[in-house]
Structure formats: C-alpha cells, structure tokens
Amino acid sequence: MTQLSLPVEDPDSFHNVSEKVKDKKKKRKSESKPEGKAKKKDKAGVENGETQKKKGKEKDMTIAEESERKTEKKREKKKKDKKKTKEKNLSEIKQEDDQTSSIIVKVEPDEDEDFAPAKKQNKGKKRARQEEATELSKSKKVKLEEDANETETETKPKKKKKIKTEEGKQKPKKEESDRKPKKKTQEEKEAAAALKIKKKEEEEQMRWRWWEEEKYEDGIKWKFLEHKGPFFAPPYEPLQENVKLYYDGKPLSLSLQAEEVASFFAKMLDHEYTTKEIFRNNFFVDWRKEMTLEEKMVITDLDKCDFTEMFTYYKGKMEEKKNKSKEDKLKIKEENEKLLEEYGYCAMDHHREKIGNFKIEPPALFRGRGDHPKQGMLKKRILPEDIIINCSKDSKIPEPPPGHKWKEVRHDNTVTWLASWTENVQGSVKYIMLNANSKLKGEKDWEKYEIARKLKHHAEKIRKTYRENFKSKEMKVRQRAVALYFIDKLALRAGNEKEEGESADTVGCCSLRVEHIKLYPELDGEKHVVEFDFLGKDSIRYYNKVPVEKQVFKNLQLFMENKEEGDDLFDRLNTPLLNKHLQSLMEGLTAKVFRTYNASITLQQQLQELTDPEESIPAKILSYNRANRAVAILCNHQRAPPKTFDQSMANLKSKIDAKKEQILLAKKELKEAKKEAKEKDSEKLNKVVESKKRAVQRTEEQLMRMEVQATDREENKQIALSTSKLNYLDPRISVAWCKKWTVGLEKIYNKTYRDKFAWAIDMTETDFIF
DNA sequence: CGAGGGACTTAGCAGGGGCAAT
DNA sequence: ATTGCCCCTGCTAAGTCCCTCG
Numbered sequence: 001m002t003q004l005s006l007p008v009e010d011p012d013s014f015h016n017v018s019e020k021v022k023d024k025k026k027k028r029k030s031e032s033k034p035e036g037k038a039k040k041k042d043k044a045g046v047e048n049g050e051t052q053k054k055k056g057k058e059k060d061m062t063i064a065e066e067s068e069r070k071t072e073k074k075r076e077k078k079k080k081d082k083k084k085t086k087e088k089n090l091s092e093i094k095q096e097d098d099q100t101s102s103i104i105v106k107v108e109p110d111e112d113e114d115f116a117p118a119k120k121q122n123k124g125k126k127r128a129r130q131e132e133a134t135e136l137s138k139s140k141k142v143k144l145e146e147d148a149n150e151t152e153t154e155t156k157p158k159k160k161k162k163i164k165t166e167e168g169k170q171k172p173k174k175e176e177s178d179r180k181p182k183k184k185t186q187e188e189k190e191a192a193a194a195l196k197i198k199k200k201e202e203e204e205q206m207r208w209r210w211w212e213e214e215k216y217e218d219g220i221k222w223k224f225l226e227h228k229g230p231f232f233a234p235p236y237e238p239l240q241e242n243v244k245l246y247y248d249g250k251p252l253s254l255s256l257q258a259e260e261v262a263s264f265f266a267k268m269l270d271h272e273y274t275t276k277e278i279f280r281n282n283f284f285v286d287w288r289k290e291m292t293l294e295e296k297m298v299i300t301d302l303d304k305c306d307f308t309e310m311f312t313y314y315k316g317k318m319e320e321k322k323n324k325s326k327e328d329k330l331k332i333k334e335e336n337e338k339l340l341e342e343y344g345y346c347a348m349d350h351h352r353e354k355i356g357n358f359k360i361e362p363p364a365l366f367r368g369r370g371d372h373p374k375q376g377m378l379k380k381r382i383l384p385e386d387i388i389i390n391c392s393k394d395s396k397i398p399e400p401p402p403g404h405k406w407k408e409v410r411h412d413n414t415v416t417w418l419a420s421w422t423e424n425v426q427g428s429v430k431y432i433m434l435n436a437n438s439k440l441k442g443e444k445d446w447e448k449y450e451i452a453r454k455l456k457h458h459a460e461k462i463r464k465t466y467r468e469n470f471k472s473k474e475m476k477v478r479q480r481a482v483a484l485y486f487i488d489k490l491a492l493r494a495g496n497e498k499e500e501g502e503s504a505d506t507v508g509c510c511s512l513r514v515e516h517i518k519l520y521p522e523l524d525g526e527k528h529v530v531e532f533d534f535l536g537k538d539s540i541r542y543y544n545k546v547p548v549e550k551q552v553f554k555n556l557q558l559f560m561e562n563k564e565e566g567d568d569l570f571d572r573l574n575t576p577l578l579n580k581h582l583q584s585l586m587e588g589l590t591a592k593v594f595r596t597y598n599a600s601i602t603l604q605q606q607l608q609e610l611t612d613p614e615e616s617i618p619a620k621i622l623s624y625n626r627a628n629r630a631v632a633i634l635c636n637h638q639r640a641p642p643k644t645f646d647q648s649m650a651n652l653k654s655k656i657d658a659k660k661e662q663i664l665l666a667k668k669e670l671k672e673a674k675k676e677a678k679e680k681d682s683e684k685l686n687k688v689v690e691s692k693k694r695a696v697q698r699t700e701e702q703l704m705r706m707e708v709q710a711t712d713r714e715e716n717k718q719i720a721l722s723t724s725k726l727n728y729l730d731p732r733i734s735v736a737w738c739k740k741w742t743v744g745l746e747k748i749y750n751k752t753y754r755d756k757f758a759w760a761i762d763m764t765e766t767d768f769i770f
Numbered sequence: 771c772g773a774g775g776g777a778c779t780t781a782g783c784a785g786g787g788g789c790a791a792t
Numbered sequence: 793a794t795t796g797c798c799c800c801t802g803c804t805a806a807g808t809c810c811c812t813c814g
Contacts, residue, residue: 537807
C-alpha cells in the first residue's frame with residue numbers, strides 16, 4: 001500500500017514534465033507546477049538492447065534479399081492462413097449443415113509471423129463467435145439495401161438464446177464486478193443488468209465484422225454508398241428588439257448580416273481571443289465586409305464598439321437553456337436523436353455505418369491556435385451550393401434543401417468522404433467522413449499498426465544505417481541521418497514546410513531552425529546535451545534537454561556553422577526527401593510510423609516492467625496509466641490543467657484524511673472489541689470482533705483506492721493520455737494486457753474506444769506481442 | 771524537382787450529460 | 793432530489809503524406 005502513494009519517478013524518458021508548459025497556458029495561469037520528475041534512462045537505448053537479438057539474421061542483407069525473404073515469409077503465412085481457413089470452415093460445417101461456407105477469413109498480408117495464433121482453450125469461444133458471424137453473414141446475404149434492418153431483426157431471436165448461454169458462461173465474473181452496489185432491490189438490479197447485457201448483445205450482433213472479410217482491391221474504398229447528405233447549420237436568429245450594439249455610447253441597429261457577425265464576437269467576449277490584437281483586427285476587417293454602406297460609415301473603430309449588452313443577452317439565453325425543464329430537455333434530446341437517426345448514418349456496402357461529422361460547421365470567427373495570423377477572420381456560412389456530394393451511382397442521391405442545389409454530385413469510390421466543401425479562411429477542403437468505428441477507418445487503423453509492427457523487424461538495421469550515415473561525405477545524407485535519429489529517439493513529427501503567414505509559426509523535425517536548439521558540450525554532468533525549445537503542432541511547446549551521441553553533437557555543430565536565427569537547421573532536407581529514403585528502407589515506412597512504433601513498443605515494455613502480478617486491480621490500472629503516461633510524455637501530449645484541478649485535489653486530500661481518521665477509529669473499536677471478547681469470550685462478542693475486523697479492512701481498501709486515484713491524478717495534471725490511447729497505441733497490447741491480468745477492459749477503454757477498437761478486442765488473445 | 775491541392779490522421783478544447791455524494 | 797464534479801463527446805484546427813502538373 002505504502003509504495004503506491006509514493007511519488008514514482010517516471011521510469012523512462014528524458015522529458016522534464018514541469019518544464020513543458022504550454023506558452024499560452026503559462027501566461028494565462030502561472031500556477032505552481034509539480035516538481036520535475038527525475039530523468040532516467042534513455043528509451044531508445046533500452047529498445048536497442050531489446051531488439052538486438054533479432055539483429056543477427058537481418059544483418060548485412062541487401063534490400064533485394066530482404067524482400068525475397070519477405071515474400072517467402074508471406075508465402076508461409078499464406079499457407080498457415082489457408083490452413084486456418086480450412087479449420088474454420090470445417091468447424092462451421094460441423095455446426096451448421098446448411099452452411100455454404102460463406103465466411104471468408106481475412107488474410108492480412110502484412111500480418112507478421114508473430115501474430116498471436118488462437119489458443120486451444122479458446123476454441124469454444126472462437127466457435128461461438130464464428131457461429132454468430134456465420135449467421136450474420138447469412139443475413140447479410142439475404143438483406144439488401146432498404147430492408148437491411150428488418151432482416152437483421154428477423155434472424156435475431158433465434159440467435160439471442162444461443163449467445164446468451166455462451167455469454168453467461170463466459171463473462172459472469174466481469175459483469176458482476178462491474179456493477180456497483182446500488183440501493184435498489186435485487187430484482188431491479190437484475191433487470192437493469194439484463195437490459196444492459198441485452199443491449200450489448202444487440203450491438204455486438206449489429207456490428208459489421210469487417211475484419212473477417214476480404215479486403216477490396218487496391219484503391220477501392222466501397223462499392224455502394226448512400227446517404228442523406230449533410231445537415232446544415234440552423235439559420236441566424238436575429239437579436240431581440242431591445243438588445244443593441246452600442247457605438248461610441250449610442251445604440252445601433254445593424255443589418256441582419258452585420259448583426260450576425262457581430263454576434264459571433266459578442267458571444268466570445270469573455271474569451272481571451274477577443275483581447276488579442278490580431279483577432280480583433282481580422283474580425284473588424286471581415287465584419288466591415290458584411291456591413292452596409294451606412295454601417296461602414298459609422299463603425300470605423302472597434303474600440304468604440306460595446307458588445308456587452310449582446311453578450312449579456314446571449315449569456316442569459318445560455319442560462320435559460322440550461323435551466324429548462326426536464327421535459328423540454330428530453331424533447332431536445334429526442335430531437336437530436338431523431339436527427340442523428342436521419343442524417344447520422346449511411347449505407348456502405350449494405351451495412352449501416354455511422355458518420356463522424358454529419359453537421360456542417362456553422363459560421364463563426366476562426367479560432368486558430370497559437371499566434372495564428374488569421375485568427376478572428378470570418379468563417380462563412382456554408383450553403384448547399386458549396387457542397388460536393390459523393391455517393392454511388394445506383395444509390396438514392398441526397399436531396400438538397402428546398403430551393404437549393406448541390407455544387408456537384410460525384411461518384412468516386414476511391415475516396416472515403418461523403419461530402420466536401422472548401423472553407424474560406426485557409427482555402428482547405430473539409431470533409432464529411434465516417435466515424436472511427438467504421439470499417440473504412442478501422443481497416444486503415446489496423447494497417448497502421450501492422451506497418452508499425454513491421455518496423456520492429458527493421459528498426460535495428462535502420463538505426464545502424466543512420467549511425468553510419470552520421471559520417472557520410474554528403475551533407476544531405478548526414479542531415480537526413482541526424483533528423484531520423486531525432487524522429488526515432490524523440491518521436492518528433494516529420495515537420496513539413498509551411499507557407500509563412502498562413503498559419504502559426506510551428507515546426508517539426510525537418511523544419512527545425514537554428515534558434516530552436518542549443519548545444520551544451522557539457523551540462524549537469526552529462527556530455528553532448530541538446531536543448532530543444534520550439535512550438536510544435538497546435539503551438540504546443542516542446543522543451544527537452546537530451547544527451548545525444550557524440551557524432552550527432554558534432555554534426556549539429558557543423559549544421560549550425562555560418563547560420564543565423566531563422567535559418568533551417570537541416571537546410572538540405574525536407575519531408576518528401578526523408579520519406580523517400582524511408583520508403584527505400586522499408587515498404588510503407590514514413591516518418592510518422594516511428595511515432596506509432598515507439599509509442600506502442602514503449603507501452604508494451606512499460607506494461608511489462610510496471611505490472612506487478614501480486615498487486616490489486618486498482619494498482620494494476622495505475623500501472624497501466626503510468627505506462628500510458630510514459631508514452632504521452634514521449635509524444636509530448638499535453639493538456640491545460642483542469643480549471644478545478646487544485647480545488648478537486650484538495651477535496652480528495654481532505655477525503656483521504658477523513659478516511660485515515662476513520663481507520664484509526666475503526667481500529668480502536670476493533671481493539672476494544674477484542675479486549676472485551678477476550679475477557680468474556682462469548683459467541684456474540686467474537687462475531688462483533690469479526691465484523692469490526694472486516695470494517696477496518698474495508699476502510700483500508702477504500703483509502704488505498706483513493707490514494708491511488710490521487711497519485712494518478714496528480715501525475716496526470718498536464719498530460720493528456722487520450723491522444724496516444726486513441727492514435728498511437730496498438731489496442732491489441734491493451735486488450736491482451738487486460739485479458740492477462742483479468743482487468744475489465746472498460747477500466748481502460750470507454751465506450752467510444754471499445755467501439756473504435758472492436759476489431760482488436762475481437763481478435764486479440766493474451767499472448768499478443770506487438 | 772517544387773508548388774499546390776487533396777485526402778486522411780492527429781490534436782486539444784469546450785460544454786454537456788451523467789453519476790456519485792449530500 | 794439536488795448539487796457538484798468529472799469524463800465523454802463533438803468539434804474543428806493542424807498536422808502528414810501523396811499525387812499531379814509544369
């Protein structure tokens with residue numbers, strides 16, 4: 001217990017958390033920060049050791065030899081898969097005599113030989129799943145287009161019983177431990193639980209198990225696509241008569257257009273944005289464009305505009321909305337659901353797939369991040385005339401809103417989007433695409449992790465190569481090698497070139513400039529230290545001091561010779577060049593794969609290192625979060641400390657103190673009871689002692705849980721775990737870990753994540769290795 | 771090549787819903 | 793039942809990478 005409450009140093013990484021504070025956050029709120037965590041070992045170094053073993057057989061292979069070996073592997077793999085398929089089909093036939101072996105087992109080409117094969121003990125489960133899938137695919141074949149849902153429900157009742165028994169056998173423990181003791185009657189509890197399970201099952205059955213199907217040929221994303229088109233932002237609601245903008249102290253009535261734009265500004269009055277010079281200027285320029293001639297004549301100075309009445313009005317409206325009666329809120333909720341039902345889904349290859357963003361972005365003032373030169377500009381209202389619809393030829397083409405036309409309707413099945421438009425601030429294209437739980441996104445995600453896994457086998461060779469290249473005669477090669485070293489070791493982003501003045505001044509690896517690094521031949525007892533300080537994506541500050549290899553250090557000195565502030569550190573390098581090189585080292589390799597690879601491999605290692613089999617479930621979860629945190633630190637995923645952080649931390653602390661008191665009290669009571677029992681030795685008193693004992697135990701457990709929570713939260717103050725969880729960590733690592741330690745998956749992944757990673761949850765067993 | 775555009779992933783923030791404590 | 797708080801979800805900006813064209 002005690003070790004849990006100790007501040008545990010971050011087991012890896014050279015990142016000093018305390019120093020990595022978002023610049024803007026610093027300004028906004030320079031509160032006390034947690035003490036910096038001790039920097040320990042070098043992650044890349046650890047990995048090197050780990051993968052060293054594999055090196056032997058790969059060493060000295062030419063690319064040609066290697067690819068030959070690869071194809072051989074593939075062939076082997078295919079053989080294996082064929083066998084698997086056969087087995088699978090066999091087992092199907094055994095169960096369903098009318099089966100026409102409709103299941104096609106997915107053959108994942110990039111799958112590695114170390115992909116976890118199904119364990120024997122799990123056969124029962126596997127088969128159950130297959131049964132389900134078989135039935136599903138059967139119904140899939142039957143149903144076509146419109147009647148999809150009905151067909152589905154028809155096949156359901158039969159299935160349900162079967163699965164229920166299966167499920168019941170499989171997950172009773174988990175389900176029960178999930179439920180928290182409520183003050184409900186036993187029956188109510190059971191009923192609610194049954195409903196929950198039923199719902200879960202239903203969802204499970206509706207799920208398209210695309211990962212068991214064969215992939216389409218290259219480039220084809222779908223064969224049938226039908227949808228309702230996007231949902232447009234509601235029209236502007238004019239201000240109430242008595243609410244005015246004041247100019248130079250005098251009330252003004254604006255034209256509808258100008259008023260709408262003014263309202264965007266007024267609504268943000270309590271936001272820092274409206275105090276920024278650039279934001280105000282950009283807004284004013286664009287606002288004036290919407291004004292009538294007369295308005296333009298009058299309103300010439302933003303400083304003379306008083307929006308407070310409008311601001312108060314909107315604030316009041318918000319308040320009103322919040323305080324609406326239950327029924328009204330329910331009604332709104334229902335309406336939203338109806339909307340989602342109508343616009344939120346599409347039919348893709350005869351499966352109902354959820355759309356990620358079916359609502360068109362409403363007009364607003366552009367909120368660029370960091371020092372964005374375009375912040376405050378008006379993001380215009382999007383009309384159907386701006387929208388390109390993409391769907392299949394034989395689908396029902398979505399209707400534009402009455403009186404409107406689409407810009408274009410096209411039938412391009414090599415792309416995944418359903419609709420697109422060009423946004424006016426940056427001139428970029430925006431899309432309506434599917435939700436993360438869709439086949440299209442899932443398949444890509446899976447592929448991403450498979451490429452990252454493939455890198456595992458090439459990493460050593462690649463590292464060796466770039467180390468050799470540190471000494472290359474060619475400047476280009478040297479720069480490329482050092483950049484790659486940073487990308488690999490520090491998980492930096494590639495760093496594309498950006499047009500100056502179009503967005504905030506942020507950089508990645510290839511676009512680093514001289515002023516972003518400082519070289520220290522010696523610092524704090526370490527040699528060859530590089531200090532990084534630059535703004536990365538989203539203007540999040542990257543600050544890090546890293547000891548590097550001597551050769552790297554020398555090279556950096558060389559690269560910086562005769563350069564001044566503003567000059568590129570890697571002047572002979574850019575991302576296409578780097579990626580082209582990477583492509584030659586391994587098919588599908590690009591700079592970002594290193595981030596995925598290093599994130600996932602770090603999680604796996606950290607989990608291995610931190611998980612103590614003896615510990616309780618909450619302690620294990622803390623270990624998981626710590627492993628996750630190590631990755632988040634590596635990838636520099638930050639967040640603003642929650643506004644109520646200090647407050648809620650203090651609350652938790654006082655609760656812990658209260659718990660401690662309670663334990664003392666309980667212990668005292670126990671002691672007294674014991675004493676009494678010793679003296680009198682009655683049955684009854686012994687029982688009392690027992691119950692007191694249990695009470696102490698219970699309270700201690702509660703305390704422990706709280707303390708774990710407290711450390712977890714403290715360590716998490718300004719680190720965002722979600723980004724890496726969602727985008728960088730192979731979900732199969734987490735699923736396998738949960739299975740191995742019988743930790744409920746829902747403790748790690750919430751509903752959204754479980755949905756997104758359904759493929760991984762379905763296919764992963766405890767022995768998965770990234 | 772190198773600019774420019776297109777498609778798709780990755781990112782943090784705001785606000786609301788839902789749940790636990792009172 | 794009410795309140796307070798936390799997490800989830802939706803939103804959309806900001807990246808990466810690829811393709812095309814001159």
